[in-house]
Amino acid sequence: xxxxxxxxxxxxxxxxxxxxxxxxxxxxxxxxxxxxxxxxxxxxxxxxxxxxxxxxxxxxxxxxxxxxxxxxxxxxxxxxxxxxxxxxxxxxxxxxxxxxxxxxxxxxxxxxxxxxxxxxxxxxxxxxxxxxxxxxxxxxxxxxxxxxxxxxxxxxxxxxxxxxxxxxxxxxxxxxxxxxxxxxxxxxxxxxxxxxxxxxxxxxxxxxxxxxxxx
Numbered sequence: 605x606x607x608x609x610x611x612x613x614x615x616x617x618x619x620x621x622x623x624x625x626x627x628x629x630x631x632x633x634x635x636x637x638x639x640x641x642x643x644x645x646x647x648x649x650x651x652x653x654x655x656x657x658x659x660x661x662x663x664x665x666x667x668x669x670x671x672x673x674x675x676x677x678x679x680x681x682x683x684x685x686x687x688x689x690x691x692x693x694x695x696x697x698x699x700x701x702x703x704x705x706x707x708x709x710x711x712x713x714x715x716x717x718x719x720x721x722x723x724x725x726x727x728x729x730x731x732x733x734x735x736x737x738x739x740x741x742x743x744x745x746x747x748x749x750x751x752x753x754x755x756x757x758x759x760x761x762x763x764x765x766x767x768x769x770x771x772x773x774x775x776x777x778x779x780x781x782x783x784x785x786x787x788x789x790x791x792x793x794x795x796x797x798x799x800x801x802x803x804x805x806x807x808x809x810x811x812x813x814x815x816x817x818x819x
Contacts, residue, residue: 605642606649611659616648617641619658619668627672640672647671681713682706684723684733691734705737712736739788746773749787749797761801765808769801776800 609615614622620641624633644667648658661667685706689698709732713723726732750770754761773796777787790796 606645606652608645608648608658610662616644616658616668620644620672623666623669623672626669627676636672636675640668640675643675644668644671681709681723681733685709685737688731688734688737701737701740705733705740708740709733709736746770746777746787746797749773750801753795753798753801756798757801759805761805765801765805768808769797769804772804773797773800 607616610619617637620637623640624637647667651657651661658667682702685702688705689702712732716722716726723732747766747770750766750773753769754766776796780786780790787796
């Protein structure tokens with residue numbers, strides 16, 4: 605394999621290790637680093653025919669980092685979805701969401717392959733694994749969505765409030781469906797579950813005040 609030591613006396617493996625240290629840990633990091641080192645060596649061997657070495661490339665681009673990122677893009681779909689899930693808030697059904705998102709990603713890529721499009725192609729323009737994970741998470745049942753909202757509030761919400769908010773959300777979405785609008789559409793513009801919980805909590809607080817005995 606082509607060997608090279610840069611002006612700071614770092615080997616190709618050292619340069620790849622440095623690049624890997626700047627990236628989130630991968631499940632197959634050692635394998636990825638070995639593959640990236642071999643890729644970097646072959647690319648530099650080709651560049652040497654043109655009188656270009658790694659020191660010259662360092663002035664204009666991070667080739668070791670590029671090699672490592674290119675290799676780690678080829679992790680299997682479950683790894684890509686796991687990485688996307690780690691960047692999102694933890695959900696009660698995270699494992700179920702990740703499994704569903706991996707299946708969705710696989711089916712989308714199978715369809716895209718018929719048009720000559722791969723995950724690498726998508727990676728240039730969008731984060732498809734993250735998109736699949738977010739899309740799946742949006743489809744969790746309404747009670748989960750209300751529970752998520754309740755957990756983000758500083759004031760604890762009662763089971764009565766959450767049950768009432770879930771029922772309100774369901775009825776509002778049933779009405780919206782007649783106009784072709786679903787919860788996904790609302791998620792782009794407003795936090796409807798949060799609004800339902802806040803409205804119910806306000807109503808119940810007002811009722812409590814009204815029922816409070818006069819002093």
